Amino acid sequence: MKIAVLGATGWIGSTIKQEALTRGHQVIAISRTTNNADDENNVETRTLDLLSQESMTNAVQGADVVIAAIGGRAKGNHDIVPNTARRLLEELPACGINRLLWVGGAGSLEVAPGVALIDTPEFPAEYQPEAKAQGEALALFKASESTLNWVFVSPAAEIFPGERTGQYRTGGDQLLIDNDGNSRVSVQDFAVALIDEAEKNTYKKERIGIAY
Structure with missing residues (x-):
């Protein structure tokens, strides 16, 4: 499978890229600038500046699925999150891409009926700004009539650098917690869940949550 990772040089994006490579997939690593560190087998580097109006066609061409792991924290521009969601919904089908996995946030997950974690x-x-931006993106996905098969994948409340166990649970709109009342997942196992979904294509046009 050829997997395009948008935001491939970021913390989560680079972990997703490595998980995909470990399983023998080809990766299109998309970032704002070329990164020579991605000059390795089964990785094709492409550039795309999401703040420009350049077409996504060249960046995603040939991909079987796009995984978007982008955020505005580094530059304090959180509008990039909903704006990118809107663009992907509109442009990916026109590029011949039918599947998108979106790395979302945990803030919009419910801790009680009608009560989101962010509240x-x-x-x-x-x-707060990051979580609100992801919430706006989720609303755009849910309201869209795009033909794109999107899945909004929320991590646990705490996502941390740890180890790859290959173990995780999948939920829906409710925050998943363990027996100790914690909501946690390592970034490595979050990447496992994303590539599992890329391979299995289990969910369609819905939000899922990943945690231990």
Whole structure:
């Protein structure tokens, strides 16, 4: 399978890229600038500046599925999140791409009926803009009439650098917690879940949550 990773040089994106390569997939590593570190077997590097109006066609051409792992924290531009979601919904079908896995946030997951994690007093203020942007993106996906088969994949409340166990649980709109009341997943196992879904194509036009 040829998997295009949008945001391939980021923390989550680069982990997804490595998981895909480990399984023998070909990867199109898409980032704003060329990264020589991606000069390896089964990796084709392509550039795309999401802040420009350039077409996505050249960046995603030939991919079987696109995995988007983008965010605006580094440059303080959180509008890039919903704006990119809107563009992908419109442009990927025109490029002949039918599947998108979107790396979302945990803030919009429900901790109680009608109560999102972002609305709880414990939610860190520094992550509010990022979580709101992801919530806007999710709303765009849910309201869209695009033919694109999208899956919005939310990590646990805490995603951290750890180890690859290959173990995880999949939920829906509710925040998954373990027996100790924690919602956690390593970035490595989050990447496992994403590539599993890329291979199995289990979910269609819905949000899923990943946690231990």
